[in-house]
Every structure is written in structure tokens, then in C-alpha cells.
Amino acid sequence: LADRLKGTEKNIWVDFGKLAAEHKALNLGQGFPDYPPPQHVVNELVKAITGNNSLIHQYTRSYGNPHLVNTLAKLYGPFLGRDIDPMNEITISVGAYGILFCAVQGLINPGDEVIIIEPFFDCYEPMVMVAGGKPVFVPLRPAEKGGMLSSADWKLDPEELSSKFSSRTKAIIVNNPNNPLGKVFSRDELEMIADLCKKHDVICISDEVYEWMVYEGNKHIKIATLPGMWERTITVGSAGKAFSVTGWKLGWGIGPAQLIKCLQVLHQNCIYTCPTPIQEAVASGLDYEITQLNHPEKCYLYTLAKELLPKRELLAKSLSDFGMIPTIPEGGYFMMADISKLNFEIPDDGTDDPYDFKFVRWMTKEKKFTAIPTSAFYSRNHRSLGEKFVRFCFIKDDKTLQKAGELLRDWK
Numbered sequence: 410l411a412d413r414l415k416g417t418e419k420n421i422w423v424d425f426g427k428l429a430a431e432h433k434a435l436n437l438g439q440g441f442p443d444y445p446p447p448q449h450v451v452n453e454l455v456k457a458i459t460g461n462n463s464l465i466h467q468y469t470r471s472y473g474n475p476h477l478v479n480t481l482a483k484l485y486g487p488f489l490g491r492d493i494d495p496m497n498e499i500t501i502s503v504g505a506y507g508i509l510f511c512a513v514q515g516l517i518n519p520g521d522e523v524i525i526i527e528p529f530f531d532c533y534e535p536m537v538m539v540a541g542g543k544p545v546f547v548p549l550r551p552a553e554k555g556g557m558l559s560s561a562d563w564k565l566d567p568e569e570l571s572s573k574f575s576s577r578t579k580a581i582i583v584n585n586p587n588n589p590l591g592k593v594f595s596r597d598e599l600e601m602i603a604d605l606c607k608k609h610d611v612i613c614i615s616d617e618v619y620e621w622m623v624y625e626g627n628k629h630i631k632i633a634t635l636p637g638m639w640e641r642t643i644t645v646g647s648a649g650k651a652f653s654v655t656g657w658k659l660g661w662g663i664g665p666a667q668l669i670k671c672l673q674v675l676h677q678n679c680i681y682t683c684p685t686p687i688q689e690a691v692a693s694g695l696d697y698e699i700t701q702l703n704h705p706e707k708c709y710l711y712t713l714a715k716e717l718l719p720k721r722e723l724l725a726k727s728l729s730d731f732g733m734i735p736t737i738p739e740g741g742y743f744m745m746a747d748i749s750k751l752n753f754e755i756p757d758d759g760t761d762d763p764y765d766f767k768f769v770r771w772m773t774k775e776k777k778f779t780a781i782p783t784s785a786f787y788s789r790n791h792r793s794l795g796e797k798f799v800r801f802c803f804i805k806d807d808k809t810l811q812k813a814g815e816l817l818r819d820w821k
């Protein structure tokens with residue numbers, strides 16, 4: 410193994426995906442729907458590959474199929490409050506993962522510091538390490554109020570955050586809405602981050618793959634729309650999330666041409682281009698959504714959160730009836746739940762893993778029910794902040810969620 414990959418051998422999705430499959434567990438672990446995506450998007454893929462344009466089966470433009478980047482410019486222009494140049498201010502890669510990888514590789518020099526807010530989507534840390542950068546962590550801390558929390562009760566300490574910025578800081582990765590917590594950052598919180606980015610001349614990588622999954626009463630604000638932030642922000646999106654097709658693996662980065670260029674330089678030599686039919690289908694699917702933006706009841710980008718809301722309620726009730734204490738997410742489709750007040754002990758498995766890893770492994774083997782241990786979303790030194798929580802995914806068929814409820818009710 411190349412030296413620069415040492416320390417990144419473990420992967421939570423590989424390990425816990427395998428464990429769930431081995432035990433045929435009811436799976437509220439990895440984030441993907443267990444029911445079909447919107448039919449019109451599937452139809453667009455069928456149309457793309459069965460139509461009479463034979464070039465659909467061949468390579469397309471490296472930085473994104475022209476149809477797709479044009480459509481994305483049209484979709485995001487109004488949300489970003491500016492005209493987007495589709496050829497220079499947007500780039501496409503293999504999922505949001507691909508965009509994040511291109512951004513980190515394309516922008517970070519060895520020794521550069523990158524601030525990561527905990528809990529964080531686990532790939533940020535190894536990506537920064539592989540680029541030779543130094544991840545610097547700052548945790549969201551839950552309010553000490555007992556009982557059920559909202560993800561809004563998890564906050565950054567302004568002084569702690571500002572103490573992490575220095576002349577060595579190259580970038581900050583903000584995940585809004587956040588995975589695993591579901592936090593949707595408020596305008597005040599984003600302004601605080603933005604002010605520090607401007608003061609220290611820092612780039613913001615804003616991972617907004619859950620941008621459409623924001624629950625009533627909450628508003629998703631793009632940090633790129635705050636004054637002075639467009640110039641220094643790469644906004645990351647994902648077709649897999651927008652259309653509930655995680656297997657399609659198509660992502661986009663939007664930002665100023667001089668930053669986007671850095672992602673493209675990496676992408677053109679390491680990936681070159683993404684599958685043409687997938688790009689065409691996503692473009693046509695989004696073309697349709699654009700015509701429905703003023704009809705929220707017909708626009709999948711808006712109905713998705715409405716469809717998820719009762720699922721969120723159902724899961725929260727099942728978990729709290731059982732004795733876990735869920736944090737109700739303002740966005741996304743995951744829920745963190747505190748397992749430290751459960752009135753039973755699980756046997757020690759002899760590993761020196763954090764408690765949540767042991768808990769999920771035991772639950773998967775013994776109860777055929779699986780989730781994701783939350784300390785995987787914390788840096789090594791902060792594992793103790795994560796180990797009393799477990800993450801559950803609720804973009805699942807109602808029947809799956811009901812089964813989970815029954816399993817918890819009949820636990821003994």
C-alpha cells in the first residue's frame with residue numbers, strides 16, 4: 410500500500426455493509442432508499458439508451474455533458490442569485506464523492522490545514538490525509554437539556570471555531586444539511602463561518618447533497634450566496650441524493666471558474682468523464698423538475714421532504730418508545746439516537762473499539778437489525794463524543810420502518 414494511503418484502510422460502509430448482508434439484518438444503516446426512484450427519471454434513462462442517438466453510448470465532454478451542465482446552470486442560477494456559466498462554473502464527476510475528491514486533491518497542498526466540523530461524513534478525513542493535508546476538527550456540541558433534541562440544539566462554539574483558523578488553513582468543509590446529524594445551519598451560523606473564511610482567506614467546500622431534504626419550518630441557505638462567499642465556495646450536489654438513485658453516482662461542483670478549474674485538472678486525467686446515458690437522464694429529469702418548481706406538490710425535489718417527514722416521525726417514535734433518545738433532524742434522511750440511557754448492557758466483545766461499534770455489531774448479529782456507529786463520524790481524539798450515539802437511516806419503505814418499530818417493541 411502506498412505510504413500516503415496508510416491509516417485509511419478501514420471503511421465503515423464496507424465493514425458494516427458486509428456485516429448487514431452476512432446477517433440478513435433489517436438495514437437502517439447505509440443511506441439509500443429501499444423503494445423505487447421517481448418513474449420519470451427512470452423513463453429518461455430508458456429513453457436515452459433506446460433512442461436513435463447512438464453517440465449516447467460514447468464518451469462525452471470531460472467536465473460534464475453539455476445538456477447536463479446547461480440544465481444545472483438553469484436550475485441553480487436562481488438559487489445562487491446569479492447567472493452561472495455552465496462551461497466554466499460547473500463540473501461533473503463520479504458522485505459527490507468524485508467532486509469532493511477532485512476538490513481536495515485539486516486545492517490542497519501538503520501541510521495545508523482543512524477544518525472539518527464533527528460529526529462529519531467520514532470520507533472527508535481520509536481525503537484530506539491522502540492529499541497530504543492536515544484535518545483540523547471542531548465539534549458541534551449538543552445542548553445539555555435532557556430528553557429529545559433537535560439537530561438545531563447542536564452548535565459550534567464560536568470561540569472554539571475561530572481558534573481553529575490560522576494562516577495555515579486552506580479550506581473548511583461544511584456539510585449542510587449535515588450527515589449524520591441532519592443539522593441545517595442557520596444564517597447566523599453560516600455568517601460566522603463565512604466571516605472567518607473571509608478573514609483568513611479560506612476556501613469553503615460546501616457539501617449540500619441533502620439540499621432538497623429539508624423539513625418544514627427549516628430553510629436551507631447556500632453559503633455561496635452570502636456576501637463575499639461565491640468567490641471562495643465550491644457547492645457540491647448529487648444526482649444520487651436529488652433523485653434517490655444512489656447507484657447512478659453523478660455529482661456536481663459549482664463555483665467560480667478559477668476554483669472549478671482546479672477540480673477539472675484532476676478529473677480530466679484521473680476519471681476523464683462520467684457515463685453519458687446517466688448524465689443525459691439526469692439532465693432530462695432535472696429539465697422536467699425545473700418546469701415544476703412553481704408546483705411544489707408535483708416537483709420531486711420538493712415532494713421528497715414531504716414524503717420523508719412521516720418516516721422521520723415514525724422512526725423517532727419507535728426509537729424513543731424503546732428508550733433511545735433521538736435527535737430530530739432538520740434535514741437529510743438520517744437520525745442520530747443516544748443509546749447511553751438504555752437499561753441493558755451488551756456483552757463486551759473483547760475489541761478495543763468504541764462502545765457504539767460494539768453495540769451495532771451486537772445488534773446486527775443478535776437482533777438482525779443494523780445501523781451505523783456514530784463515532785465513525787468523529788476524529789480519533791473525539792471518538793468519545795460519538796460513541797453514545799447510533800445513526801439510523803429513514804429513507805426506507807414504510808413497511809421496513811414498521812418492521813423496525815416492531816423489532817424494537819418485541820426486543821426482549
Ligand code: PMP
Nearest residue numbers: 504505506530588618647649660
Ligand atoms: N456527501 C455526503 C454528506 C453524503 O452523505 C454522501 C453519501 N452519499 C456523499 C457526499 C456522496 O454522494 P454520492 O453518492 O453522490 O457520491
Ligand code: GLN
Nearest residue numbers: 422438439440441588802
Ligand atoms: N452517504 C451514504 C450514507 O451516509 C452512503 C455512503 C457510502 O455508502 N459510502 O449512508
